[in-house]
Amino acid sequence: MTDTDHTPVLHPAIEPLDWGYASSREAADLVKISERYGLFVDGDFYKPASKRYMTSINPATEEPLAEVAEADEKDVDRAVTAARKAFPGWAKLSGAERAKYLFRIARMLQERSRELAVLETLDGGKPIRESRDVDLPLVAAHFFYNAGWADKLEYAFSGLKPEPIGVAGQVIPWNFPLLMLAWKVAPALAAGNTVVLKPAETTPLSALHFAQIAAEAGLPPGVLNVVPGAGATGAAVVGHPDIDKIAFTGSTEVGKEIRRRVAGTDKRLTLELGGKGAHIVFADAPLDQAIEGVVNGIFFNQGHVCCAGSRLFVQESIADVFLDKLKSRLEKLRVGDPLDKNTDVGAINSAAQLQRIEMLVEAGREEGAEMFQPACALPERGFFFRPTLFTGVSQSHRIAQEEIFGPVLSTLTFRTPDEAVEKANNTPYGLAAGVWTTKGSRILWMADRLRSGVVWANTYNKFDPASPFGGYKESGFGREGGRHGLLAYLKAEGL
Amino acid sequence: MTDRLDVRKTYKLFIGGQFPRSESGRSYPAVDGDGAIVARVAQASRKDLRDAVRAARDAFGGWSGRTGYNRGQILYRVAEMVEDRAGTFSEQIRIGGASKRQADREVAATVDRLVWYAGWCDKFAQVAGNLNPVAGPFFNISAPEPVGVVGVVSPPEPSLLGLVSRMAPALVPGNTIVLIASYQKPLPAVTFAEALATSDVPGGVVNILTGDPAELLPWMAGHMDIDAIDLTGAPADQVAPAEEASAENVKRVVRTATVDSQSPYLIAGFTETKTVWHPKGQ
Numbered sequence: 001m002t003d004t005d006h007t008p009v010l011h012p013a014i015e016p017l018d019w020g021y022a023s024s025r026e027a028a029d030l031v032k033i034s035e036r037y038g039l040f041v042d043g044d045f046y047k048p049a050s051k052r053y054m055t056s057i058n059p060a061t062e063e064p065l066a067e068v069a070e071a072d073e074k075d076v077d078r079a080v081t082a083a084r085k086a087f088p089g090w091a092k093l094s095g096a097e098r099a100k101y102l103f104r105i106a107r108m109l110q111e112r113s114r115e116l117a118v119l120e121t122l123d124g125g126k127p128i129r130e131s132r133d134v135d136l137p138l139v140a141a142h143f144f145y146n147a148g149w150a151d152k153l154e155y156a157f158s159g160l161k162p163e164p165i166g167v168a169g170q171v172i173p174w175n176f177p178l179l180m181l182a183w184k185v186a187p188a189l190a191a192g193n194t195v196v197l198k199p200a201e202t203t204p205l206s207a208l209h210f211a212q213i214a215a216e217a218g219l220p221p222g223v224l225n226v227v228p229g230a231g232a233t234g235a236a237v238v239g240h241p242d243i244d245k246i247a248f249t250g251s252t253e254v255g256k257e258i259r260r261r262v263a264g265t266d267k268r269l270t271l272e273l274g275g276k277g278a279h280i281v282f283a284d285a286p287l288d289q290a291i292e293g294v295v296n297g298i299f300f301n302q303g304h305v306c307c308a309g310s311r312l313f314v315q316e317s318i319a320d321v322f323l324d325k326l327k328s329r330l331e332k333l334r335v336g337d338p339l340d341k342n343t344d345v346g347a348i349n350s351a352a353q354l355q356r357i358e359m360l361v362e363a364g365r366e367e368g369a370e371m372f373q374p375a376c377a378l379p380e381r382g383f384f385f386r387p388t389l390f391t392g393v394s395q396s397h398r399i400a401q402e403e404i405f406g407p408v409l410s411t412l413t414f415r416t417p418d419e420a421v422e423k424a425n426n427t428p429y430g431l432a433a434g435v436w437t438t439k440g441s442r443i444l445w446m447a448d449r450l451r452s453g454v455v456w457a458n459t460y461n462k463f464d465p466a467s468p469f470g471g472y473k474e475s476g477f478g479r480e481g482g483r484h485g486l487l488a489y490l491k492a493e494g495l
Numbered sequence: 496m497t498d499r500l501d502v503r504k505t506y507k508l509f510i511g512g513q514f515p516r517s518e519s520g521r522s523y524p525a526v527d528g529d530g531a532i533v534a535r536v537a538q539a540s541r542k543d544l545r546d547a548v549r550a551a552r553d554a555f556g557g558w559s560g561r562t563g564y565n566r567g568q569i570l571y572r573v574a575e576m577v578e579d580r581a582g583t584f585s586e587q588i589r590i591g592g593a594s595k596r597q598a599d600r601e602v603a604a605t606v607d608r609l610v611w612y613a614g615w616c617d618k619f620a621q622v623a624g625n626l627n628p629v630a631g632p633f634f635n636i637s638a639p640e641p642v643g644v645v646g647v648v649s650p651p652e653p654s655l656l657g658l659v660s661r662m663a664p665a666l667v668p669g670n671t672i673v674l675i676a677s678y679q680k681p682l683p684a685v686t687f688a689e690a691l692a693t694s695d696v697p698g699g700v701v702n703i704l705t706g707d708p709a710e711l712l713p714w715m716a717g718h719m720d721i722d723a724i725d726l727t728g729a730p731a732d733q734v735a736p737a738e739e740a741s742a743e744n745v746k747r748v749v750r751t752a753t754v755d756s757q758s759p760y761l762i763a764g765f766t767e768t769k770t771v772w773h774p775k776g777q
Contacts, residue, residue: 141630158622160760252745259742264735271745428744447771457773464629468637472767473722474745479768482627484637494758495751 024341026128031115033122033205036067039075039228040211042082043221049074054230056205059125060338060347060382068204071227076196076236079225083167083194084242086222091164091192095151102147102190104217109140112213116206120178121338123205125347125383126301128339135179138463142182142481145465146190149486153191156483162490164192165268166244169237171258172207173250174200174349175304175405181207183480184247185224186465191489193245196225198237202350204228235261243267247488249306252403252429252474270478270488272306272470274403275431278424279309279460280414280446283318285436289458291325294409297434297460299333299345299387303407304353306475307432309460311400312411313420319413323391330387331374345407348383357385357406364390364399369410395426403429417442421449430472434460453479506536506681508543508705509688511550512698517706518542525681528592536681539706541714544673547702548720551644551671554699559641559669566669567616569695574609576690577602577659584655584683591654591680605656608757612663619667619762632775639766641669642747643722646715648708650728650754654680657754658687661725662701664761670723673702673715677728681705709733716740723747723765728754 050072297309338346624638676684
């Protein structure tokens, strides 16, 4: 065998192949973004009385996308006046006719879902795969679902003769801009109310494109009004004396402030606030599925999710195995360009939010928790943060108590179901919880004891217009979605 | 003239199934329609309120964990105990200025209201909950759960029917209660506590404080371990500050138009809706 040469021969004519990453980028020009947007009041776009404009940027590039009117008190008053004027006609319209407007809007949203998905990703930083496959389908579904209620309200709550409340002031967050609009606008209009909506400061564009769609659908002027702005605009909506109902989704801190502002008034109020979701994995769980559930629970939408499963509780006997699996799964996450269809984790919504995440992660390290981050490269521009896993976390750590609203998971362990329940409930929040186990009786036992508005068993982060969503404790009150969600927009004798 | 001196009742608080005096050592006069003092009742303090909240929290797990059927039987038993004391209640309501006819009618309505709510205990979840037809292979169900510890301000009047009308809907789904009785007409509330104590209602499930709402309500509204407050019976000028204080732990606030109505939607005001998802598959 000595005469055989085993040295591999490289053919000089073949260059080494580069198996590097090939992106699959959605075209940004699928959506036409205007240079400037006004307020949408009484069926048309207007320049703001405030004469002020804010710049909405793409958080993935930090480049400006458009100038957007910033509504002041006078602008809000104009919108409320338009909504008040439109209310009697809209409320008197038969439910079947109101339904048809909403069905029409649902169809137009479906027709234009691709451009709206791109817009949502450009303005907010979320991966196009999520805005395309989650946000937009749900947005249309919320309008379609609630449309069908408009002429069936008398069957929704036995013994009641429901009526619309009046003008609804709705203040929504930046994490699911168009979906939060749908959660609020669809049931409000189905029930016969008119709306003044304030989209979030950093993500106003999809609400303004939606207003255009509503106008094209022939929605009567004044039924929907959109007043972009920051906190001061929101405060003007909340404080306006001619608004009958306030619906807010956002932080617990601002929610408490709103509760104080409407104290002693007859304004109806629903609040969907923060969370610190517990994701509980028992030793008998299907581990590979649970890994996917846990990853989806905290890294979906960069963790900018009020119901994110941000506290992981693993049963002690499988903690090492599970965390090893989880770390190797995290290494596979693709972080980067939100327009790339392969991206799992997109851009953090704003510089301010990135700072808050960094501050709380630093607090986690200082308090002695052990941090793991996959070795992924981040884009040079834009706001990005690596998926982060903390182990060795104790219940008193800030990263186990405070909502981070970012891609940061805090891991704790437990031994018994009782201990899991006690630790999971040890928070002022109560929005969502997840349980992974193959034992059916244990799922129901846990579901009874977890003090949270949603319990996902052997799944996580599932949403549907037919499914009520909302919190216990400091996660707010009232429900959105389903039959229960209508109640926030109805009044009746006996309520 | 009889040669026997009657034995008068001491009107005390009802906390954790016990009848303590106020830790503050205070009492205040209860007067009749003419302003004459008929008895002195305990005047609860902030500390009594805190003790009552602790008792209510301790009792919550047990009470909410009972079956609706069992809670229904206990509420029905409360109705029996009120009926049994109908004469005493009627007399005490008359002290407040009502005629015998009015007082008897209020007692009868109170008993009937308790029976009505007793029957809701094992039915409310069926009416308030439902399966949700989601677009995917999931079992998805929404059902009401008790909100936790509820603070109730009883209306000044009707002193008995008002108290029971505010208390019963909170009790049905399994909440525990700290209740401030009618300040002006406190006697029926204390006798009602005695009826509760003989009704198999576990200690701490209902705690009744006699005292001044102006003093107690700010603490109740701001207490971090009370989950909901019913301000329907609160003095009008105290509603706004109480609602402001309620923001501290995002309390659910109930305010209805009438103090003594009955409706399953009043029960709903003291519940949370929990939605549970589970995949379907082979």
